[in-house]
Amino acid sequence: MVVNGIDVTVNGLNDVSEQEIVNYIDYVQTQTKEKVNSLKLSATKDGQVDIRYELQPQKFERIRRITGYLVGTIDRWNDAKRAEEHDRVKHGLH
Incomplete structure (x- = not known):
């Protein structure tokens, strides 16, 4: 019911x-x-x-450590920080 x-x-x-x-x-x-x-x-x-x-399942946001910062998304980062994230060495990707 x-x-x-x-x-x-x-x-x-x-x-x-x-x-x-x-x-x-x-x-x-x-x-x-x-x-x-x-x-x-x-x-x-x-x-x-x-x-x-x-x-009911809870919504959650994935949090990652990127360039020393805990972030959910990088949409609010300035151009310099975006470039730093783009240029970083990504480990564990095949």
Whole structure:
């Protein structure tokens, strides 16, 4: 089932309302401070609820050390620094 745009699987819990599922989603997002991609609720042997979840992938920017600087991109470099990067010896390339 899909609740608030999130794929939800419920196993062994026959009486779980949609509001309870929304509360579980809110709980996970509050604890992790990230957006939930999918949620799986299962009953344990002792009557508890097992919550398993997948968070949405985070975007990240590749950071490299170029000519002594940690950079993501070189689009803001001046001409001299761009020339230094162009002329450097690149190791490990075949």
